[in-house]
Structures are given as C-alpha cells and as structure tokens.
Amino acid sequence: MFLQKKFKEYYSRAEIGMPRRFTRREYGFMFFERQMMLRHISFSSSQKLRNFLTEKAPAHVFYSSAYYSKPYEKEMKDKEWLGADLIFDLDADHLALPENCTYERMLGIVKNETKKLLDDFLIRDFGFDDLEVVFSGSRGYHIHIYDREVLELGSRERREIVDYVTGNGVSIELMLGKDNYAVPSVSEPGWYGRIGRAIGSYTDRILSMDDEERKKELKNVKGVGDVRAERIYEGLKRLKKEPRAVNALPKEFIEHLKDRVAIESSRGEADEPVTSDIHRLIRLPTSLHGKTGFLVKPLTLEEFDDFDPLQDAVVFGDEKVSVNVLKPFSIRIKDFSCNAEEGIVEMPEYAAVFACARGFCAEE
Amino acid sequence: MQPTILAKYPFLPEAFDLVKDESMDEILHSPAFNRARELGVARVQRALKNEDSFLFIDERNCFDVVLSFFISKAIVSQMNDSFLLRRHAIFEAKNAYHYLEEESRETADAVARSLGIKRDRNGVSFVTFLKYSPNAYGQWKLANSRLSGGMVEVDDHTFLRLVQEAVRERVEGIKFSVDGLEKTLDLGPIRAELANRKVTHRADRVELESFPPCMKSIMAQIENSINVPHQGRFSLVAFLNGIGMKEEDIMKIMAPIPDFDDRMTRYQVEHITGKEYSTPSCDTMRTYSLCFEPDGLCARIKHPMQYYEYRLHVSSKKV
Structure with missing residues (x-):
C-alpha cells in the first residue's frame, strides 16, 4: 500500500523525538488496515520504539501525557499514575469558523487562538516557561507544558485552569470590588485587567458613535429600550471620567458587559475534556498524521510565529507520482496546486500522500 | 524556630x-x-x-x-x-x-x-493556591484571582x-x-x-425518596453514565456527605461516571468530605444550571439540605 510504504520510508530515516521520561509513558497506535487501536504499549528504549515504527508504519502514533510506574498495564488503576504534562488542544473543530472557510484560512484562525492562549494566558498569567507547541498534523495545535509543578495537578485543578482561560466563573462583583466599587484599572493582573480594558474600549467605542448609531447599538442589548439606552449613555460618559461611576449603570448591563463584551473578547480557547484528562493519549511529536501525511511538528515559540503547515509540515519529496483520483478535489501544498478531476493524475509525491490520506485518491 | x-x-x-x-x-x-x-x-x-x-x-x-x-x-x-x-x-x-x-x-x-x-512579594504560586484553596467558589476561584507570572496575589x-x-x-x-x-x-x-455521633448521623437513614429534585436528577444522570460536570459531582458529593452518607457508599454512587477512576474519585470525594464542604445553596445550584425540575417545596426553601430535612421530618411523622 502506497501510504504505508511512504510512512515506512519516513520512519526508517526520521529522527523520532522521544518524549521526556519516555519509558514511563503508555503508547497507542492505529494502523492503515485495522480500525482497532493498539494501546497499553510501553518501550524500554528509544531504539525499540523506532524499530516498531519502521516495522509497522502505523497511521497514527499516540503517547500518554501521563507518567506511570507500569504504563503497560491494561487497567488504569494498575498503571500507578505518577503525574502528567499539562495539555491544551486547539482544534478547528471546536472553533466558530466562518462559512466556507478554506483550510488555509482555518489554520490561520486556529493559529491566532493558539497565540492568544500562549501569550495572554499560559506565558503572561501562568508564567509557564517549559512548554512546547506542536502542529497536530491536521487542523490545529497542541501545547505541552512540562513545568515541574504542574505534573502532579489532578483533574480538579486542571479544570480550574481551563475555567481561568475561558473566563468561566469570573465574578463581576469581585472584579468591581466590595469596598471600592469601581472598574478595575487596565494594568491590574488577570481578569481584573481584562475586564478593565474591555469596559474601557467599549466605553470609548460607544462614546465615539453618533446618536443614532449608539441607540441602535445599545438597544441590541437585551432589556434595553430608549430610556435605558439614554441612562446607559449618561453612565458611560461619567464612567469615562471616573471608574467609580460604574454604579450609575444598571446591574444587568454590567453583567452584559462582563459576559458579552469582556469575556467574549478576551477569553482563550481550551478544550476542557482534553486538559482535565490526566490519562490522555496525545499524538507523538515527529510522527505522521495518517489522515494528512503531515508531520506532527514540534515548534519553538520563534518557529511557531512563522510556521506555515502547508510548507513546513511536509516531509515527502517532489518526484512525480501517478494516482487515481476517486473524487474531484483541489489542493495547494508547497508550490503545487491543482484542481484534480477523476482519473489518472500526476503530482508531486507530497501532494499524492496528502490526497491519498484524505481519501481523494488511490494508488495507481 | x-x-x-x-x-x-x-x-x-x-x-x-x-x-x-x-x-x-x-x-x-x-x-x-x-x-x-x-x-x-x-x-x-x-x-x-x-x-x-x-x-x-x-x-x-x-x-x-x-x-x-x-x-x-x-x-x-x-x-x-x-x-x-x-x-x-x-x-x-x-x-x-x-x-x-x-x-x-x-x-x-x-x-x-x-x-x-x-x-514572596508577588504572592504564592497558583499551584499552591489550587492545592490548598478551601473551595472553588468566589474569591477561591482561580479566575477571580490576581494571577501574573504564575503567582497569585x-x-x-x-x-x-x-x-x-x-x-x-x-x-x-x-x-x-x-x-x-x-x-x-x-x-x-x-x-x-x-458512638453518640454515629447514632445521630446514621447513613442507613438515607432516604432517596426525600432527595430534592436537583440531587435526584444529578444521581440519575450519573446512573445513566452521563458525564456530569465537575460542579454537579461536587454538589452531589457535598450533599451526600452532608446527610451523613459514608465515603464508601458515596464512591459506589459515583462509580458509573464515564471517566470514573477509583483513585481520582476517591481523592475528590475525600477532598470534599474531608474539608467538610457544605452543599451549595439553591442560588448557587441555579447559577451552575444544576437546578432541575424544581417542585412546590423548592419554592419555599433556599437550600437542598432544607428540602431533604423537611421531607425526612414529614416521612418520619407518617410512620
């Protein structure tokens, strides 16, 4: 089989990046000819994993974010959990995408969300410095955090981290303060500053509108009619000068500012079940994704900035290969682009691998 | 020292x-x-x-x-x-x-x-904060803390x-x-x-029929292996603990949870029962969208425990 042969070629020459403490991890594999997942596998040396990959050329390679005393045990309770890296999974499937979004555009959107999560939350607020961004090989990015102190966090604590990132449970009463009821300063840490900045820029935006525009905008808010819109406008004018004037705004409107303005604009993306799962299997960096043939590529933060999966996650060569197109498709990878119709088509090997992995083509 | x-x-x-x-x-x-x-x-x-x-x-x-x-x-x-x-x-x-x-x-x-x-002058590590916060509401919710560079003020x-x-x-x-x-x-x-305490807090007096609708509903979801969110699990465990159920029995109730893992669940249950968390009030239950099918009695009480105590009181009179 073409794909498996190509994967085998890759694994026989590839530098497989071994996960930290790789002997303590559980591995899982999916193959081209079988549906079942083979898991609860462990490897005592990096050579053994390499041999396995070269010999079996699996379609998908996973390893556990967790460390175990006995990673090979079938039952979770027998594995003896020792700790787990903290994982974030950003996948286009979980994001609100515009209609008819192209693959390239989608990758751009996911990249921006990943960047926001990294810069605003994981680095600035949480101060993580031992982390790795990995292109998932398909529609997103994984972030692996290895900072020592996170390894022993349980699900409950990890869920709290997700809530932090997504702004779930942010209390506007606490943010505005009990004794000193006021919009928090823009320079305050965490959600305090985010709320302060969001309310500030919202106020500026409303105040810069003309009467009609402003009325229309404010009346879009649930429960706001002409009278309330006027009251809110007066309130915002005062708020611009004095953060304590927030008490001039209706309570429901402040809730609206928190939920629909501040949290919606500054929250980060996080897939709760992935991050809180302390037994998760995740794709092995430097392996190949069986549904695209792309490299699951680990990136430094500098590399991430300029990373273009359609250039940089391609590992196969450009010699011409003939494939049998089963259903029409169009792709653009590296310098190659085509609108393929059914029938025999010639294309560079890297494009052929992608098209076959997607199921558009079969080997000629 | x-x-x-x-x-x-x-x-x-x-x-x-x-x-x-x-x-x-x-x-x-x-x-x-x-x-x-x-x-x-x-x-x-x-x-x-x-x-x-x-x-x-x-x-x-x-x-x-x-x-x-x-x-x-x-x-x-x-x-x-x-x-x-x-x-x-x-x-x-x-x-x-x-x-x-x-x-x-x-x-x-x-x-x-x-x-x-x-x-230090920036506070404590967020890991310390998460590990030792007495609960995860209000000021103890990480999202409501002043977090910067990994330190919580x-x-x-x-x-x-x-x-x-x-x-x-x-x-x-x-x-x-x-x-x-x-x-x-x-x-x-x-x-x-x-011994005296055990008589007043006998867990065998647990009467499922007297549970408030919210707790019944969370239990039904767990029985059907629906993945109940953390807040729901927490509320149920706190409630069961509050009415005097033993940890072992609570564990049995939590067992059908899809991601049930004996060690973790035990940890969570012990965490909740050990810190003697109280059951969230009706207001809090509503905030977390955990108030299901409230009935007439619900309208008159503010706390799921009151519901249970009232029903228990009524049923003991019938006998």
Missing part, C-alpha cells in the same frame, strides 16, 4: 525533633508527663466538640504541649475512625491559623515554608487560610500510633462521644 514557637505548630518536623528522644514508655507512665497526657486527651475532646483551644505557651510547658499533640495523634489512630481523624486535623489546623494570625510575617512565612508554601488572611489547609493535610497524614495506650489513658468519654 524556638521551642516556644514550635509548640504552637507541633505538626512541623522541627517540633518532632524536640521530643523524638523521649521514651514512649515514660511519656505514658511517668508522673512527669501527667500534664502532657491530660493535654493530649483534651486536644481530642476539644476537636470532637468543635471548640477552640488557645493555650498559653511558655518555656515551662512547651515540651508538654508538643508531646500532647503526638499523644492526641496516637489517640486518633487508636480510635480508627475517619470522622475523628478529619475532625482532629481540622481542629489542629484552625488552632494553627489563630496562632499564625498573631505571629510576625517572618515567623508565619517560616511555618508556611516548612509546610511547602512559599510566599494573596492578602494575609488568604495566605493563612491556605496555610491552614496545608496544616489540615499534614496533620491528617501524620501516622503515629502507640501500643497499650488505653492502659494508661481513659478514652471512655471519647469513645462515648463518637
């Missing part, structure tokens, strides 16, 4: 060093240790009665006080009762909190450090509350038992107190 300071925090390893060379036999029998033994029994009794115990500590009694802590730990392990174990740990932790409130910042920080909690009160939780965990974890304890100490009153 000086012995007079250590005596306030006898659970610290440095305090154990003060007394580790004493002979256990002497401690149990010698008249020289009368006071230490009395204090040890009193510690357990006060813990059971939920009383504070503020001892005046000076050079003369500080060794007795440290010894009394270990005697109290020995009594607790002799009793082999998980309620007493938790209650004693909470009692010691509250005491430590009160002492710490009076200490200088340096001393408080030194005690905290010995428990693995470090504070904490005022003195918040800091000491985290230390208190660390003390509770430490005290609960200390293993200390002594053979022949009961030959020299009169543990009858403690036994009686414990």
Whole structure:
C-alpha cells in the first residue's frame, strides 16, 4: 500500500523525538488496515520504539501525557499514575469558523487562538516557561507544558485552569470590588485587567458613535429600550471620567458587559475534556498524521510565529507520482496546486500522500 | 524556630525533633508527663466538640504541649475512625491559623515554608493556591484571582487560610500510633462521644425518596453514565456527605461516571468530605444550571439540605 510504504520510508530515516521520561509513558497506535487501536504499549528504549515504527508504519502514533510506574498495564488503576504534562488542544473543530472557510484560512484562525492562549494566558498569567507547541498534523495545535509543578495537578485543578482561560466563573462583583466599587484599572493582573480594558474600549467605542448609531447599538442589548439606552449613555460618559461611576449603570448591563463584551473578547480557547484528562493519549511529536501525511511538528515559540503547515509540515519529496483520483478535489501544498478531476493524475509525491490520506485518491 | 514557637505548630518536623528522644514508655507512665497526657486527651475532646483551644505557651510547658499533640495523634489512630481523624486535623489546623494570625510575617512565612508554601512579594504560586484553596467558589476561584507570572496575589488572611489547609493535610497524614495506650489513658468519654455521633448521623437513614429534585436528577444522570460536570459531582458529593452518607457508599454512587477512576474519585470525594464542604445553596445550584425540575417545596426553601430535612421530618411523622 502506497501510504504505508511512504510512512515506512519516513520512519526508517526520521529522527523520532522521544518524549521526556519516555519509558514511563503508555503508547497507542492505529494502523492503515485495522480500525482497532493498539494501546497499553510501553518501550524500554528509544531504539525499540523506532524499530516498531519502521516495522509497522502505523497511521497514527499516540503517547500518554501521563507518567506511570507500569504504563503497560491494561487497567488504569494498575498503571500507578505518577503525574502528567499539562495539555491544551486547539482544534478547528471546536472553533466558530466562518462559512466556507478554506483550510488555509482555518489554520490561520486556529493559529491566532493558539497565540492568544500562549501569550495572554499560559506565558503572561501562568508564567509557564517549559512548554512546547506542536502542529497536530491536521487542523490545529497542541501545547505541552512540562513545568515541574504542574505534573502532579489532578483533574480538579486542571479544570480550574481551563475555567481561568475561558473566563468561566469570573465574578463581576469581585472584579468591581466590595469596598471600592469601581472598574478595575487596565494594568491590574488577570481578569481584573481584562475586564478593565474591555469596559474601557467599549466605553470609548460607544462614546465615539453618533446618536443614532449608539441607540441602535445599545438597544441590541437585551432589556434595553430608549430610556435605558439614554441612562446607559449618561453612565458611560461619567464612567469615562471616573471608574467609580460604574454604579450609575444598571446591574444587568454590567453583567452584559462582563459576559458579552469582556469575556467574549478576551477569553482563550481550551478544550476542557482534553486538559482535565490526566490519562490522555496525545499524538507523538515527529510522527505522521495518517489522515494528512503531515508531520506532527514540534515548534519553538520563534518557529511557531512563522510556521506555515502547508510548507513546513511536509516531509515527502517532489518526484512525480501517478494516482487515481476517486473524487474531484483541489489542493495547494508547497508550490503545487491543482484542481484534480477523476482519473489518472500526476503530482508531486507530497501532494499524492496528502490526497491519498484524505481519501481523494488511490494508488495507481 | 524556638521551642516556644514550635509548640504552637507541633505538626512541623522541627517540633518532632524536640521530643523524638523521649521514651514512649515514660511519656505514658511517668508522673512527669501527667500534664502532657491530660493535654493530649483534651486536644481530642476539644476537636470532637468543635471548640477552640488557645493555650498559653511558655518555656515551662512547651515540651508538654508538643508531646500532647503526638499523644492526641496516637489517640486518633487508636480510635480508627475517619470522622475523628478529619475532625482532629481540622481542629489542629484552625488552632494553627489563630496562632499564625498573631505571629510576625517572618515567623508565619517560616511555618508556611516548612509546610511547602512559599510566599514572596508577588504572592504564592497558583499551584499552591489550587492545592490548598478551601473551595472553588468566589474569591477561591482561580479566575477571580490576581494571577501574573504564575503567582497569585494573596492578602494575609488568604495566605493563612491556605496555610491552614496545608496544616489540615499534614496533620491528617501524620501516622503515629502507640501500643497499650488505653492502659494508661481513659478514652471512655471519647469513645462515648463518637458512638453518640454515629447514632445521630446514621447513613442507613438515607432516604432517596426525600432527595430534592436537583440531587435526584444529578444521581440519575450519573446512573445513566452521563458525564456530569465537575460542579454537579461536587454538589452531589457535598450533599451526600452532608446527610451523613459514608465515603464508601458515596464512591459506589459515583462509580458509573464515564471517566470514573477509583483513585481520582476517591481523592475528590475525600477532598470534599474531608474539608467538610457544605452543599451549595439553591442560588448557587441555579447559577451552575444544576437546578432541575424544581417542585412546590423548592419554592419555599433556599437550600437542598432544607428540602431533604423537611421531607425526612414529614416521612418520619407518617410512620
């Protein structure tokens, strides 16, 4: 089989990046000819994993974010959990995408969300410095955090981290303060500053509108009619000068500012079940994704900035290969682009691998 | 730290060093240790009665006080009762909190450090905050903290509350038992107190029919292996604990959860029951969208526990 042969070629020459403490991890594999997942596998040396990959050329390679005393045990309770890296999974499937979004555009959107999560939350607020961004090989990015102190966090604590990132449970009463009821300063840490900045820029935006525009905008808010819109406008004018004037705004409107303005604009993306799962299997960096043939590529933060999966996650060569197109498709990878119709088509090997992995083509 | 300071925090390893060379036999029998033994029994009794115990500590009694802590730990392990174990740990932790409130910042920080909690001018690590926050609501929710560069800003009160939780965990974890304890100490009153409690909090009186609709619904979801969000699990465990159900029975109820993992669930259940979290109020249940199919009685109560107590009261009258 073409794909498996190509994967085998890759694994026989590839530098497989071994996960930290790789002997303590559980591995899982999916193959081209079988549906079942083979898991609860462990490897005592990096050579053994390499041999396995070269010999079996699996379609998908996973390893556990967790460390175990006995990673090979079938039952979770027998594995003896020792700790787990903290994982974030950003996948286009979980994001609100515009209609008819192209693959390239989608990758751009996911990249921006990943960047926001990294810069605003994981680095600035949480101060993580031992982390790795990995292109998932398909529609997103994984972030692996290895900072020592996170390894022993349980699900409950990890869920709290997700809530932090997504702004779930942010209390506007606490943010505005009990004794000193006021919009928090823009320079305050965490959600305090985010709320302060969001309310500030919202106020500026409303105040810069003309009467009609402003009325229309404010009346879009649930429960706001002409009278309330006027009251809110007066309130915002005062708020611009004095953060304590927030008490001039209706309570429901402040809730609206928190939920629909501040949290919606500054929250980060996080897939709760992935991050809180302390037994998760995740794709092995430097392996190949069986549904695209792309490299699951680990990136430094500098590399991430300029990373273009359609250039940089391609590992196969450009010699011409003939494939049998089963259903029409169009792709653009590296310098190659085509609108393929059914029938025999010639294309560079890297494009052929992608098209076959997607199921558009079969080997000629 | 000086012995007079250590005596306030006898659970610290440095305090154990003060007394580790004493002979256990002497401690149990010698008249020289009368006071230490009395204090040890009193510690357990006060813990059971939920009383504070503020001892005046000076050079003369500080060794007795440290010894009394270990005697109290020995009594607790002799009793082999998980309620007493938790209650004693909470009692010691509250005491430590009160002492710490009076200490200088340096001393408080030194005690905290010995428990693995470090504070600098930016606060404490968010991991410390998550690990030792008494619950995950309001100010204890990480999202409502001032977090920057991995450090959470904490005022003195918040800091000491985290230390208190660390003390509770430490005290609960200390293993200390002594053979022949009961030959020299009169543990009858403690036994009686414990037996008395069990009669009033019998878990076999749990009446599923009297559960409020929210708890029934969460239980039904769990039974059907629907993945109930954390807040729902938490509320149910706190409720079941509140009505006196045993940890083992709570574990059985939680077992069908799809990502059920004995070790983690046990940890969570113990975490909740150990800290004696109270069940969230109806308001809080509504906030977390956990208020399902409220009935007529719901309209008249503010707390799921009130619902249960009322129904229980009514059903006991019928009989």
